[in-house]
Amino acid sequence: MGRPRATRLRRALLDWYAENKRDLPWRRTHDPYAVWLSEVMLQQTRVDTVVPYYARFLRAFPTVHALAEATEGDVLALWSGLGYYRRARLLHEGARHVARVCGGAFPADAAGLRTIPGIGPYTAGAVASIAFGKPAPLVDGNVARVLARLFAIEDDVRGAAGLARVWALAGELVDEGAPGEWNQALMELGAMVCTPRAPRCSACPAHTSCDARAKGLQGSLPILRAKARPKAEARVAVVATRGDLVLLARRKSSLRFGGMWEPPGAEGTDPGVLGDLAGVSLARLREIGSVVHVLSHRRLEVMVYAAHLARAPRPAIDAAEYDLRALVRPSELGAHGLSTLARKILARANVA
DNA sequence: AACACGGGGTA
């Protein structure tokens, strides 16, 4: 890339960003902990979704030390509904890593940050540049798309070769004087102007130096490979009640929804397994109806049953998917980490 | 390199 072009691009985009950036909560701080939290929450998640979670989480755990001393259950409860729950467990683990291994202070460069659990190449670049002002590049979905267009990259920018090109370009382009602003400007452009479909080139501060636009390719770049469709998975689950209490089980941490609580269930269509999961024989299992829940790679169809528990089951449980059980008052569900699927199942049975 | 991992907004 020519130096004049890079200089022109930096100035155009930084000026545009200064004028047009959204006022987002995490743009009001340089606290590495707060920046880190925002970056983790924003992984594969939209800004509008994150805003309320970010505020609640920071209020509950204002410092990395507060987070390090929290229980995993409390962390997951605050993450409930946000998805990709492993992020929350890694964040918690990362906080303990900073407190223990790093002596309570965040490493101030990308290489050091990269050693923290849950911090990959993107987040390391983000925290290094935004919180510490280091000239570290970053590539997220926005940056990959923007650079693929600006430089007419026809490789699949999610494949190894295309990603390598994009990272190399991002590295050449980082503004040494304002790396955090530059990285955010690139992402903001991708979010607001250089959008996946129907990019608003007439509003783009860089449209005069966009190779894709010059070639008429702005609508067909970046080139993407199709994603696999979610595979269907049948499940059964039981909403077992005892008085006004409802039975929840905690999922093993290595599984999807790891560490989260839900009405116990199992893969398959046989409700016969539900008695063991509930801890007592379930004489009268009522079929309530099904709930469909789509993840990025799975389409879960859960047949929901209801039952009354004759007695309280033991908390210990030896099952494929669960390691703990508890009877919970519906008004106290908020203290547990429930996935959105778990909430749908409870709602289907008119609990909560 | 491919896959697992949530949930929701947009066209």
Next chain:
DNA sequence: TACCCAGTGTT
């Protein structure tokens, strides 16, 4: 419906 979002870790 299809796409994809301020990605990371595992296989």
